Amino acid sequence: xxxxxxxxxxxxxxxxxxxxxxxxxxxxxxxxxxxxxxxxxxxxxxxxxxxxxxxxxxxxxxxxxxxxxxxxxxxxxxxxxxxxxxxxxxxxxxxxxxxxxxxxxxxxxxxxxxxxxxxxxxxxxxxxxxxxxxxxxxxxxxxxxxxxxxxxxxxxxxxxxxxxxxxxxxxxxxxxxxxxxxxxxxxxxxxxxxxxxxxxxxx
Amino acid sequence: xxxxxxxxxxxxxxxxxxxxxxxxxxxxxxxxxxxxxxxxxxxxxxxxxxxxxxxxxxxxxxxxxxxxxxxxxxxxxxxxxxxxxxxxxxxxxxxxxxxxxxxxxxxxxxxxxxxxxxxxxxxxxxxxxxxxxxxxxxxxxxxxxxxxxxxxxxxxxxxxxxxxxxxxxxxxxxxxxxxxxxxxxxxxxxxxxxxxxxxxxxxxxxxxxxxxxxxxxxxxxxxxxxxxxxxxxxxxxxxxxxxxxxxxxxxxxxxxxxxxxxxxxxxxxxxxxxxxxxxxxxxxxxxxxxxxxxxxxxxxxxxxxxxxxxxxxxxxxxxxxxxxxxxxxxxxxxxxxxxxxxxxxxxxxxxxxxx
Amino acid sequence: xxxxxxxxxxxxxxxxxxxxxxxxxxxxxxxxxxxxxxxxxxxxxxxxxxxxxxxxxxxxxxxxxxxxxxxxxxxxxxxxxxxxxxxxxxxxxxxxxxxxxxxxxxxxxxxxxxxxxxxxxxxxxxxxxxxxxxxxxxxxxxxxxxxxxxxxxxxxxxxxxxxxxxxxxxxxxxxxxxxxxxxxxxxxxxxxxxxxxxxxxxxxxxxxxxxxxxxxxxxxxxxxxxxxxxxxxxxxxxxxxxxxxxxxxxxxxxxxxxxxxxxxxxxxxxxxxxxxxxxxxxxxxxxxxxxxxxxxxxxxxxxxxxxxxxxxxxxxxxxxxxxxxxxxxxxxxxxxxxxxxxxxxxxxxxxxxxxxxxxxxxxxxxxxxxxxxxx
Numbered sequence: 001x002x003x004x005x006x007x008x009x010x011x012x013x014x015x016x017x018x019x020x021x022x023x024x025x026x027x028x029x030x031x032x033x034x035x036x037x038x039x040x041x042x043x044x045x046x047x048x049x050x051x052x053x054x055x056x057x058x059x060x061x062x063x064x065x066x067x068x069x070x071x072x073x074x075x076x077x078x079x080x081x082x083x084x085x086x087x088x089x090x091x092x093x094x095x096x097x098x099x100x101x102x103x104x105x106x107x108x109x110x111x112x113x114x115x116x117x118x119x120x121x122x123x124x125x126x127x128x129x130x131x132x133x134x135x136x137x138x139x140x141x142x143x144x145x146x147x148x149x150x151x152x153x154x155x156x157x158x159x160x161x162x163x164x165x166x167x168x169x170x171x172x173x174x175x176x177x178x179x180x181x182x183x184x185x186x187x188x189x190x191x192x193x194x195x196x197x198x199x200x201x202x203x
Numbered sequence: 204x205x206x207x208x209x210x211x212x213x214x215x216x217x218x219x220x221x222x223x224x225x226x227x228x229x230x231x232x233x234x235x236x237x238x239x240x241x242x243x244x245x246x247x248x249x250x251x252x253x254x255x256x257x258x259x260x261x262x263x264x265x266x267x268x269x270x271x272x273x274x275x276x277x278x279x280x281x282x283x284x285x286x287x288x289x290x291x292x293x294x295x296x297x298x299x300x301x302x303x304x305x306x307x308x309x310x311x312x313x314x315x316x317x318x319x320x321x322x323x324x325x326x327x328x329x330x331x332x333x334x335x336x337x338x339x340x341x342x343x344x345x346x347x348x349x350x351x352x353x354x355x356x357x358x359x360x361x362x363x364x365x366x367x368x369x370x371x372x373x374x375x376x377x378x379x380x381x382x383x384x385x386x387x388x389x390x391x392x393x394x395x396x397x398x399x400x401x402x403x404x405x406x407x408x409x410x411x412x413x414x415x416x417x418x419x420x421x422x423x424x425x426x427x428x429x430x431x432x433x434x435x436x437x438x439x440x441x442x443x444x445x446x447x448x449x450x451x452x453x454x455x456x457x458x459x460x461x462x463x464x465x466x467x468x469x470x471x472x473x474x475x476x477x478x479x480x481x482x483x484x485x486x487x488x489x490x491x492x493x494x495x496x497x498x499x500x501x502x503x504x505x506x507x508x509x510x511x512x513x514x515x516x517x518x519x520x521x522x523x524x525x526x527x528x529x530x531x532x533x534x535x536x537x538x539x540x541x542x543x544x545x546x547x548x549x550x551x552x553x554x555x556x557x558x
Numbered sequence: 559x560x561x562x563x564x565x566x567x568x569x570x571x572x573x574x575x576x577x578x579x580x581x582x583x584x585x586x587x588x589x590x591x592x593x594x595x596x597x598x599x600x601x602x603x604x605x606x607x608x609x610x611x612x613x614x615x616x617x618x619x620x621x622x623x624x625x626x627x628x629x630x631x632x633x634x635x636x637x638x639x640x641x642x643x644x645x646x647x648x649x650x651x652x653x654x655x656x657x658x659x660x661x662x663x664x665x666x667x668x669x670x671x672x673x674x675x676x677x678x679x680x681x682x683x684x685x686x687x688x689x690x691x692x693x694x695x696x697x698x699x700x701x702x703x704x705x706x707x708x709x710x711x712x713x714x715x716x717x718x719x720x721x722x723x724x725x726x727x728x729x730x731x732x733x734x735x736x737x738x739x740x741x742x743x744x745x746x747x748x749x750x751x752x753x754x755x756x757x758x759x760x761x762x763x764x765x766x767x768x769x770x771x772x773x774x775x776x777x778x779x780x781x782x783x784x785x786x787x788x789x790x791x792x793x794x795x796x797x798x799x800x801x802x803x804x805x806x807x808x809x810x811x812x813x814x815x816x817x818x819x820x821x822x823x824x825x826x827x828x829x830x831x832x833x834x835x836x837x838x839x840x841x842x843x844x845x846x847x848x849x850x851x852x853x854x855x856x857x858x859x860x861x862x863x864x865x866x867x868x869x870x871x872x873x874x875x876x877x878x879x880x881x882x883x884x885x886x887x888x889x890x891x892x893x894x895x896x897x898x899x900x901x902x903x904x905x906x907x908x909x910x911x912x913x914x915x916x917x918x919x920x921x922x923x924x925x926x927x928x929x930x931x932x933x
Contacts, residue, residue, distance in 0.1 A: 029866065105886050105890075109890075150775045151775065158899075269691060526916075
């Protein structure tokens with residue numbers, strides 16, 4: 001089953017799904033399909049059981065909030081080398097972090113959403129698929145697919161850990177790589193583009 | 204041929220003559236002799252591990268395609284002494300909630316039975332410190348006392364995991380004493396006596412002038428008994444492949460974890476002395492003790508014992524570990540039945556030779 | 559005293575510092591007597607924020623970061639990352655043929671080195687302390703080869719976008735040939751030492767059995783998956799680079815127990831030697847010269863906006879990099895799909911019902927590297 005057939009089948013069941021094509025309107029190397037966030041669990045169920053996508057490679061999120069300002073970063077602060085603006089505890093809120101970039105980003109790319117990306121593969125048919133959906137940044141939440149693919153359990157924990165996205169129906173949503181105590185504080189989601197690091201005991 | 208025993212008896216005679224000159228009764232000289240022998244045995248047991256530890260390190264290094272200690276002394280010969288000095292200088296820590304006297308006495312209770320058991324080891328012809336007529340029985344009973352020390356060490360450290368490790372170790376040692384004792388029984392039956400010198404002298408003759416009458420060559424009883432005794436001895440010394448109670452310091456601490464400095468050195472000493480003891484007894488029982496051509500018997504005894512020690516080390520560094528439950532299964536379901544079979548066969552041999 | 563020994567659930571902490579956890583990993587075990595009722599791995603002790611760091615570096619600088627993820631097989635990390643960036647950049651970044659063969663050669667040598675490390679450390683976990691030193695003697699030879707090629711032993715940073723950093727030094731191929739000959743002689747030795755050893759088999763056969771359905775459901779990949787009997791290898795099923803031109807077998811196990819996982823890796827070493835020898839042949843025949851080891855790439859690479867996923871069959875499994883480009887020279891997002899992280903997810907399932915004494919054997923057989931788990 002090649003990419004266009006899969007895209008057809010998905011669009012039959014879920015008319016709002018759209019295939020993401022490249023800038024020159026050619027099909028992408030790996031099929032990418034965008035669906036609405038509300039339908040994500042149904043789409044996944046369809047993909048898992050009817051299209052036989054039995055291998056979930058990873059679940060992740062991409063923060064499409066763009067950079068604001070283009071001050072170049074200084075090299076004397078190790079946090080700045082990472083591109084993370086820090087603020088010693090107690091000081092007033094600083095602005096979002098600056099990254100010096102040469103060249104302009106492609107127009108129209110940055111918008112205020114999280115994009116969830118699921119990479120699926122079928123051992124039976126050899127088909128590959130990127131499933132994408134967009135969720136808001138203010139109150140990010142999406143259905144968990146851990147019941148369909150047990151491997152998603154840890155991938156979703158990792159995404160929650162880094163972005164703060166709540167997975168509804170996840171059996172055990174807690175931080176996985178970063179310290180568990182960080183949940184008691186506000187806003188410690190490091191991979192967000194507007195993350196400002198408050199220096200803590202680990203610094 | 205000059206035997207060590209001759210030298211010692213010459214010294215003893217000389218001492219008696221001198222004492223007679225000074226009016227000291229020979230009984231006093233005898234007591235003095237016993238004190239000197241005890242001192243020599245204790246000294247031997249304390250100094251032997253220095254050599255054995257160096258040997259272990261060198262043997263393991265060469266098995267592992269590396270060199271081992273090379274700097275301290277010629278090819279690292281003084282390394283153990285350096286390590287011993289280091290251990291002596293370490294701070295002696297006793298855990299706060301621990302039972303102090305239990306904790307303090309445990310190393311002694313582990314070491315002393317081992318030293319005591321050396322009393323009946325035949326270091327050569329006529330060179331047994333005490334030639335008890337129940338020699339081998341004395342060895343079995345005294346070496347069992349060391350288990351108490353291990354349990355004391357486990358308990359006295361106030362550590363749940365040390366206790367479990369110590370209990371596991373003790374269970375293993377106690378279980379493996381049974382095949383060890385039962386495998387000696389055929390030898391005793393063949394030799395007709397429990398006395399160590401009698402067992403050794405029963406192996407002095409030769410078949411057809413070539414093959415020595417060592418008990419290991421008494422097919423099929425001898426080799427089976429030898430292998431069972433050796434395997435059980437490895438388990439007694441808590442060495443690989445039977446060292447999960449210790450090496451389970453991966454998960455559960457071994458019994459000697461809370462010890463530092465001199466007390467830890469005692470445990471270490473006890474392990475190596477125990478290993479030498481097991482090999483020495485095996486030599487005496489199965490390999491003919493000090494029998495051998497030309498050279499003095501002490502030399503042959505040491506050569507055979509050290510060969511067995513080398514075998515222990517070879518096995519340790521080649522073979523992985525058995526799991527605790529597999530270890531127990533091996534003991535009760537494999538070694539023990541073979542012990543009984545062996546005793547039966549030995550009785551057949553003895554009956555056959557009588558009739 | 560008896561209260562503590564009654565069968566109530568005891569929590570045992572297999573702490574972060576530990577001789578057998580292959581790195582800083584904490585596993586919180588709940589025991590009912592000797593039997594494990596639940597296991598909860600707690601990781602993150604080696605988390606260095608590589609994904610965040612990648613958002614402030616350009617594409618070539620990130621190669622240095624990727625080395626340090628699975629530090630035991632850094633060539634393979636580089637490989638996966640460069641594949642992803644080359645997919646992102648388009649056909650202009652396709653490496654020339656000589657570069658492809660060099661990439662495969664060093665990648666397979668790295669696979670042998672990684673599996674040798676597994677072989678040695680798994681032996682130590684089970685209690686055999688000697689094979690470790692033999693394995694490291696061979697690994698030293700491989701690391702010396704890497705030093706010849708790129709100057710570094712562990713974190714190589716040898717690959718570049720569009721090829722490799724430099725060509726092979728003279729005399730290198732002969733040395734690799736010698737090494738392959740030496741290695742082939744070692745396999746029967748290792749088989750005797752560990753694979754055929756009765757005690758080793760006793761401790762690993764029928765322990766920690768993983769079946770195929772569970773493995774796929776949990777996203778397990780690499781030798782762990784092949785040990786369950788499922789023959790899937792990215793080099794064969796989704797060939798990348800020049801693997802479709804090379805001949806090799808894919809070893810599979812039968813029952814999915816610890817011994818099978820060990821055995822699959824052992825056999826993979828043999829296959830890697832086979833691949834290495836084929837690469838040596840090909841490299842002798844290919845011409846050298848400027849332009850044969852690196853494609854013509856712009857000084858500052860600015861891939862077009864879009865995303866790409868490049869993955870390889872690493873020594874631990876399916877290692878992939880998902881890169882999102884926004885048209886600048888710094889990626890917008892780099893997601894690392896790490897096989898050790900995903901494979902570790904099977905540990906809670908795998909440990910249930912086994913005894914405490916088997917934990918080390920099972921954990922060792924999954925073969926994780928904490929640098930990759932924590933990223």
